[in-house]
Amino acid sequence: MKKQIIAVAGLALALAACGKEGGTTAATAPAAQPGEKPALCLVMKSLANEFFQQMQKGAEEHAAKRGDLTLQVVGIQNETDIDNQVAAVEKCVTQQARAIVIAPADSRALIAPLKRAVDAGVKVVNIDVQLDEGAMKSAGIADKVPFVGPDNREGAKQSGLELVKALGKDAEVVILEGNPGAANATQRKQGFEDAIKEGGLKLAGSKTAHWETNEAHTVLGSMLTANQNIKGVLAANDNMALGALKAIEEQGKKGQIKVAAFDNIPAIQPHVKEGTVVATLDQYGAQQAANGIDYAMKMIAGESFSGWQKTEIKLITKDSLQ
Structure with missing residues (x-):
């Protein structure tokens, strides 16, 4: 699991240039500056899962192609490692990332840290696993966090x-x-x-x-x-x-x-x-991440999105592979 540990540990280094290290209280995301390349976090689940390896590769390629942002990819050790995913979100906020694109490991447990992110001015885009709608409404962020994902x-x-x-x-x-x-x-x-x-x-x-x-x-x-x-x-x-x-x-x-x-x-x-x-x-994981990045950049630029932004799915059978 060395790859995941490196990804989480490298987060502070990658984002340090975008803001000062905070304490227990999350820093507020800085205002956009002309010509800046905003820092985005892609927070995923287990990088031992080939699906998320593909998602990471696609996201990094898309970010490089855009050329107008700095992307840090964060993974966790396994699919149930919710505490470390929460910690990764908190680190993104503390280091003043401009946006977080997240595939949550749990649809309710990530609501509280993501609310703190939104309150700190960080744009949040939900991909892959939909956050609980009722919990988001209770937290007051349902109209601020779009879901970009499949049926x-x-x-x-x-x-x-x-x-x-x-x-x-x-x-x-x-x-x-x-x-x-x-x-x-x-x-x-x-x-x-x-x-x-x-x-x-x-x-x-x-x-x-x-x-x-x-x-x-x-x-x-x-x-x-x-x-x-x-x-x-x-x-x-x-x-x-x-x-x-x-x-x-x-x-x-x-x-x-x-x-x-x-x-x-x-x-x-x-x-x-x-x-x-x-x-x-x-369900085209790489494209989901790319779409999430695009939505996040639009939100940083001042656009607003909420609700379900449906992405493509395709049935794969022996015939279709041939």
């Missing part, structure tokens, strides 16, 4: 319906869920449930594996041992799908149990091509 429920439904096609009515399936506190985990579970209901499948179980490959391997292994009738797995991200595939192979059922997933990371594509994964869903 997770619809995307999961599309992926799930491909599993329906592969299995047929009445087949028993299970869901591997993401973090319980993340809105996209809830939305993807709902989308899978929509597909199950529409296609007449039978839901035999639904458990979280916190977006993690190793945990998904353990969780699904136990589920398969307990129920020999499982024919399909709906994994809320590709990392968990990879863990599921390992568990399936270990039990000698490769090809007999099909998987539907979400994210379209490069590591999942060979499994889509061979048909063990019937579908995944591309």
Whole structure:
């Protein structure tokens, strides 16, 4: 996890030129100066996740292409490392970043630090995982923080319906869920449930594996041992799908149990091509980050945005890859 530690530790160095080090009270973002390159923070989840590695690469390339901003990318050690993500947001504020683009690890736990950011004059753009709307309204920032991201429920439904096609009515399936506190985990579970209901499948179980490959391997292994009738797995991200595939192979059922997933990371594509994964869903993480940066720069320039700014999704199957 050296990469993540370096990313967080390097934040102070990268932003020090943009403002003085603060104490326990957040500094106020400075007014724009003619010709300045404002400092932006991209605060993501685990950089061990290939999806966020792609997001980082795309964001850095987009920032370099724009040439009118300084971008610092911050990651956390794993998908449940919420405390360090909160600390990263606080550091961005203390070091007087002009804007924060964030993919929150939890839809409610990040509200308080992001409110402090907004109160300090920092522009905030929410990407990937939608912040809780009710909590944002209670904090008084719902009209100040736009969500730039995909329709997770619809995307999961599309992926799930491909599993329906592969299995047929009445087949028993299970869901591997993401973090319980993340809105996209809830939305993807709902989308899978929509597909199950529409296609007449039978839901035999639904458990979280916190977006993690190793945990998904353990969780699904136990589920398969307990129920020999499982024919399909709906994994809320590709990392968990990879863990599921390992568990399936270990039990000698490769090809007999099909998987539907979400994210379209490069590591999942060979499994889509061979048909063990019937579908995944591309939500274009790199483009989400680029869009978030563009919105943040417009907000720094004085424009206002709120609500959902919907981004593209695309169903990925064996046919589409070919």
